Amino acid sequence: MTKNILNFHKETARIFAENLLQWFYKSKRALPFRETKNPYNIWISEIMAQQTQIDTLIPYYHRFVEAFPDVTALATAPEDKVLKLWEGLGYYSRAKNLHKAAKIIHEEYDGIFPDHYDALIKLPGIGPYTGGAIASIAFKEKVPAIDGNVLRVISRFNNYSGDIADVKVKKAITDWVAQAIPDAPGDFNEGLMELGALVCTPTNPKCMICPERDICEAFKEGMTNQLPIKSKKQRQKKLEMEVGIIDMGGALYLVQRPEKGLLSGLWSFPIIEEEKTKPGNAIRQTLKTVFPDLPEGKVIGNSKHVFSHVIWNMTVYYFEIDPVMAAEAPEKYGDAQAAFKDREQLAAVALPTAFSKLLALL
Numbered sequence: 001m002t003k004n005i006l007n008f009h010k011e012t013a014r015i016f017a018e019n020l021l022q023w024f025y026k027s028k029r030a031l032p033f034r035e036t037k038n039p040y041n042i043w044i045s046e047i048m049a050q051q052t053q054i055d056t057l058i059p060y061y062h063r064f065v066e067a068f069p070d071v072t073a074l075a076t077a078p079e080d081k082v083l084k085l086w087e088g089l090g091y092y093s094r095a096k097n098l099h100k101a102a103k104i105i106h107e108e109y110d111g112i113f114p115d116h117y118d119a120l121i122k123l124p125g126i127g128p129y130t131g132g133a134i135a136s137i138a139f140k141e142k143v144p145a146i147d148g149n150v151l152r153v154i155s156r157f158n159n160y161s162g163d164i165a166d167v168k169v170k171k172a173i174t175d176w177v178a179q180a181i182p183d184a185p186g187d188f189n190e191g192l193m194e195l196g197a198l199v200c201t202p203t204n205p206k207c208m209i210c211p212e213r214d215i216c217e218a219f220k221e222g223m224t225n226q227l228p229i230k231s232k233k234q235r236q237k238k239l240e241m242e243v244g245i246i247d248m249g250g251a252l253y254l255v256q257r258p259e260k261g262l263l264s265g266l267w268s269f270p271i272i273e274e275e276k277t278k279p280g281n282a283i284r285q286t287l288k289t290v291f292p293d294l295p296e297g298k299v300i301g302n303s304k305h306v307f308s309h310v311i312w313n314m315t316v317y318y319f320e321i322d323p324v325m326a327a328e329a330p331e332k333y334g335d336a337q338a339a340f341k342d343r344e345q346l347a348a349v350a351l352p353t354a355f356s357k358l359l360a361l362l
């Protein structure tokens with residue numbers, strides 16, 4: 001039987017923490033950002049890890065900290081350069097917030113990283129999880145860092161049936177962890193996440209090699225595969241989109257996306273939602289406001305891109321135009337900046353993956 005109330009027992013939590021730390025010191029993965037307690041490096045790695053697998057982010061992490069070795073280097077870099085180094089990681093708001101927060105630390109804290117949780121979570125892009133991770137790992141502050149891994153481990157360890165998508169349940173688990181934190185808060189928080197990533201995995205947890213097996217309630221009750229309880233997220237909305245690629249002798253027409261919303265402020269190919277009754281009409285009519293003599297064009301392929309709340313099913317239309325038509329085009333696309341970019345210029349632009357993968361269709 002699972003429990004619907006999460007109780008805290010001091011002695012059980014003490015043994016849990018002891019087992020966890022012993023296991024973590026022996027079994028942790030050697031990751032580049034674990035070689036340092038520098039809050040800047042921990043911050044970059046934690047932000048990158050939010051929506052990205054560890055193996056994928058490692059080369060990005062190396063490139064990023066090589067280009068921007070400290071807060072000041074990041075704060076004083078042009079945004080284009082920051083976004084370019086983020087290209088391929090997706091969720092660009094993370095990179096923009098890193099840049100904004102670096103500027104605040106540079107200007108308001110003389111480039112010195114705030115050394116406590118309450119100040120950290122006031123910075124753009126740093127929420128309770130990231131603030132907890134930085135504060136505990138870099139500054140040994142006894143604060144929890146609760147991610148999906150931790151919710152799962154604690155829910156199973158306590159055989160607790162609370163829905164981990166529910167804020168009240170998250171709060172109960174956060175309180176449990178906060179009380180369980182021993183004198184090595186950073187190692188404890190990292191150990192919890194590592195246990196969730198390597199042993200107490202979402203499916204088929206490896207209980208036989210788990211350091212907590214002897215005192216794990218879900219293991220005792222045979223409930224490991226039933227927990228945690230998590231109510232389903234709303235399904236992503238599917239949108240049929242039309243993309244227009246305009247090619248002028250190898251240079252492609254890019255437009256800057258609006259400052260708010262999906263992929264805000266980034267360069268993209270013109271894109272618009274399809275008119276259900278007349279496929280191809282929406283993109284063609286929109287492009288004709290800039291290129292009145294636009295030729296017919298052709299469909300060169302389809303592509304799907306999945307964001308957290310939306311799925312774009314894109315039909316890609318290709319138009320070849322001559323330099324005269326390009327020269328007559330205004331520099332604006334509606335209210336947005338627009339420009340032709342040759343392949344070299346294109347390589348210097350942070351083109352989101354949703355669009356860069358369309359280059360393979362050309």
Ligand code: SF4
Pocket residue numbers: 153156157199200201205206207210211212213216217218219224
């Ligand atoms: S014994 Fe199994 S269910 Fe319990 S914490 Fe370990 S891996 Fe997770």
